[in-house]
Amino acid sequence: MAEEPFKALADPTRRVILDELAERSGQTLFEICSRLVMKHGISMSRQAVSQHMAVLETAGLVESRREGRYKFHDLNTAPLEQITRRWLDPDRQESDE
Amino acid sequence: MRIELTSVYVDDQDKAEKFYTEVLGFKKKNEVPMGDGARWLTMVSPEVPDGPELLLEPSGHPAVAPYRDALVNDGIPLAQFAVDDVNAEVERLRELGVRITQEPMEIAGVTFAVFDDTCGNLIQIIHQA
Numbered sequence: 001m002a003e004e005p006f007k008a009l010a011d012p013t014r015r016v017i018l019d020e021l022a023e024r025s026g027q028t029l030f031e032i033c034s035r036l037v038m039k040h041g042i043s044m045s046r047q048a049v050s051q052h053m054a055v056l057e058t059a060g061l062v063e064s065r066r067e068g069r070y071k072f073h074d075l076n077t078a079p080l081e082q083i084t085r086r087w088l089d090p091d092r093q094e095s096d097e
Numbered sequence: 098m099r100i101e102l103t104s105v106y107v108d109d110q111d112k113a114e115k116f117y118t119e120v121l122g123f124k125k126k127n128e129v130p131m132g133d134g135a136r137w138l139t140m141v142s143p144e145v146p147d148g149p150e151l152l153l154e155p156s157g158h159p160a161v162a163p164y165r166d167a168l169v170n171d172g173i174p175l176a177q178f179a180v181d182d183v184n185a186e187v188e189r190l191r192e193l194g195v196r197i198t199q200e201p202m203e204i205a206g207v208t209f210a211v212f213d214d215t216c217g218n219l220i221q222i223i224h225q226a
Contacts, residue, residue: 024200028172030211031199038204046171069169069213070198 005079008059014052016040018061021075028072029053102139104152105176106161107216110138113153116215120193121178126150142178151176156217165217172198174211174221183208183224 008014013036020035021027027035033049036042053073056062060079064071085092107113117123123140127150131137135157139150156162168175180186183201187210191197198219199211206226214220 024202028198028211030172030174031202034202034209035204038207069166070172071170 002059002079004055004059005061005083008055008061011052011055013042013044014056016042017049017052017056018075021062021073025074026072028070032073100149102150102152103176104154105214105216105218105220106156106165107153107214107218108156109216110136110153110155113214113216114138117151117153120190120195121214123151153216169213169217169219172211172219174219176218177221177223180222180224183210183222186210186222187212 016036017032020032020039029046029050032053033046036044036049053062053064057064060076062073063076064073066072114125117140118125122143124143124146125138126141126146127137127139129137135155138153140153141150142148156165165175187197187201190212195215196213197210198213199209199221201208201210207223208226209221209223211219211221
């Protein structure tokens, strides 16, 4: 199993981003930044949030899609399902490390 | 010092005038031919006829497109207007075919949403309880 999801989940800000995307999918970077500041008091630069998003995308936990001039982000729980299957349902485990 | 005028760049002044008056409900305040087909074109809220004006400025300068495209890509609004009821306004705009890029969200007594003004910008509307 790839390392990336574990690394991505290690950071508390990235976990909050996933919480917010779980609450509402299809968010712009602006909306994600707004939620971090206003709901969680996490004020960091847009560039820092962008970097967190890149880590989450690399891990497959976030997918971005372009619609016209806008870019929206969605949660993808597939990597989490792989993680849980590994220990909760070892018989169905697809790949070993 | 007072803020009497602020501006947004618009791709097409005729289209912008239509959208800002017919869809958003602003009133045309000033219109002066500026040559080359461009106008000094300002809008005002009918609720505050002597209030700050919004200049709908032609977006022809080559620096405008990359600047706006990058902001729109990230969902960043270029102007903010106050409304009494964000949810009702979003429904009204949606009925008129306006694209909402951020559905109404309420955090700590502040409700806001973002829509596309069809002239190249994202606009935020906000209500503070």
